[in-house]
Amino acid sequence: MAKVACPYCYQRIDGAALWFQCLGRGDADHDGCRKRVDDARRRMTGFKEPVLPTFPPPRSQRVRPVRLAWCPDCRGRTGVRACPECHTPLPPNFGDSFSPMIAMFGGKGTGKSVYLTVLAKELRSAHLRRRFGADIRMTGDRQGGFESSREWLAENVERMFTEHKLLEATPQSVDGRREPLVFEWRGERRRWGRTSYRTSYLSFHDTAGEDVGTLSGAQDLAYIGAADGLILLLDPFMLPDARERLRLPASAIRSTEETMAVVDRLTQSLRASNGVGGSDRISKPVAVAFAKMDAFFDVLGRDHPLCQEPRRAPLYDERLGRATHEQVAALLDKWQGGDIEQHLRQNYRTFRYFFVSALGAPPDYDNALVEGGGVSPYRVDEPLLWLLSLRRFGVVPCGRAE
Ligand SMILES: Nc1nc2c(ncn2[C@@H]2O[C@H](COP(=O)(O)OP(=O)(O)O)[C@@H](O)[C@H]2O)c(=O)[nH]1
Ligand SMILES: [Mg+2]
Ligand SMILES: [Zn+2]
Ligand SMILES: [Zn+2]
Missing domain, CATH: 3.40.50.300 (P-loop containing nucleotide triphosphate hydrolases)
Structure with a gap:
């Protein structure tokens, strides 16, 4: 899979296995996730503000890429992608192709x-x-x-x-x-x-x-x-x-x-x-x-x-x-x-x-x-x-x- 450099933490990451970031919306039965400081993001990029949590893509992602995922904590739907290493949200389409x-x-x-x-x-x-x-x-x-x-x-x-x-x-x-x-x-x-x-x-x-x-x-x-x-x-x-x-x-x-x-x-x-x-x-x-x-x-x-x-x-x-x-x-x-x-x-x-x-x-x-x-x-x-x-x-x- 295409390895691309994350523009925030500079680690080489797999563009086809990006993480997701929760939007904090929850669903009918669950309150949305809250923001908190993300240690990995702070350590790797210097960003100190509280942010919504990120999570890995569902297993099925390995077979067929998905654009949307449901937060494992609040069950809210999200399409925001994030770096698996530093958890910084990435632009839409990032990693789809060569992203120098x-x-x-x-x-x-x-x-x-x-x-x-x-x-x-x-x-x-x-x-x-x-x-x-x-x-x-x-x-x-x-x-x-x-x-x-x-x-x-x-x-x-x-x-x-x-x-x-x-x-x-x-x-x-x-x-x-x-x-x-x-x-x-x-x-x-x-x-x-x-x-x-x-x-x-x-x-x-x-x-x-x-x-x-x-x-x-x-x-x-x-x-x-x-x-x-x-x-x-x-x-x-x-x-x-x-x-x-x-x-x-x-x-x-x-x-x-x-x-x-x-x-x-x-x-x-x-x-x-x-x-x-x-x-x-x-x-x-x-x-x-x-x-x-x-x-x-x-x-x-x-x-x-x-x-x-x-x-x-x-x-x-x-x-x-x-x-x-x-x-x-x-x-x-x-x-x-x-x-x-x-x-x-x-x-x-x-x-x-x-x-x-x-x-x-x-x-x-x-x-x-x-x-x-x-x-x-x-x-x-x-x-x-x-x-x-x-x-x-x-x-x-x-x-x-x-
Ligand atoms: N003549 C000239 N001097 C510049 C220019 N850009 C920066 N400088 C000088 O270089 C100094 C340092 O610039 P700065 O951007 O702070 O340098 P940095 O340490 O590389 O970030 C400035 O205070 C200016 O004296 C420029 O376009 N022309
Ligand atoms: Mg400077
Ligand atoms: Zn990163
Ligand atoms: Zn959530």
């Missing part, structure tokens, strides 16, 4: 929280949905029990887009960890005159990044290991040659780890969690996104192709993507980042560079404020669109924009 998961990785101070806020806001806005005719949802938009991730996002958006303040450093989670933000992207795929639907899950786990330099925790390892594709966010300010060109204030330097060390940490995590030997290259595709690139607009000059916002077509523009990759590779080479390129080539079968800026302009680093015109994200969706356009995901069409 995409994850994000980066060192402390790289801009992960800022990037995640901006990307999540774009994913929730209408324009990506319209552009791709896709069904994109954040889990929790139609299910209860995800208030904490929604609140996290709403607070960050308010802070950055309205109050024009940068985020405080992500606090280290005290009791377990915070739940990831999970999006479901359902796209139409047309091949040989037939239309089918493909779904991918984006699970963004905003690490505090405190354990820089170490393989931080089993959870992080499981997260990286479960992902079918990755966005690796890198801080260009940690490339010494690039930093020198920019004359940045000291307050702009937020990372402590060399870019190469972050890349190497990802490689080691992937090798460890997936058992890829040293002589094989890693097959998971990695979108290598350089963040904060607004800092280079002036250095490169506005005529530089990287500084021009591409047209938005209803597909991932493969030709433009390749050109961007080459242009970033050339910059990296100029900034003595050749070891990064070499490492990626030696360790990964599929990777591509991206030039992104979540803020769209340099902030007031000293006062942690977004400058002037406010947040105007620059090419932040491209790493994700590339991954989703790869044949193995097939969620976003790939081609050439006219």
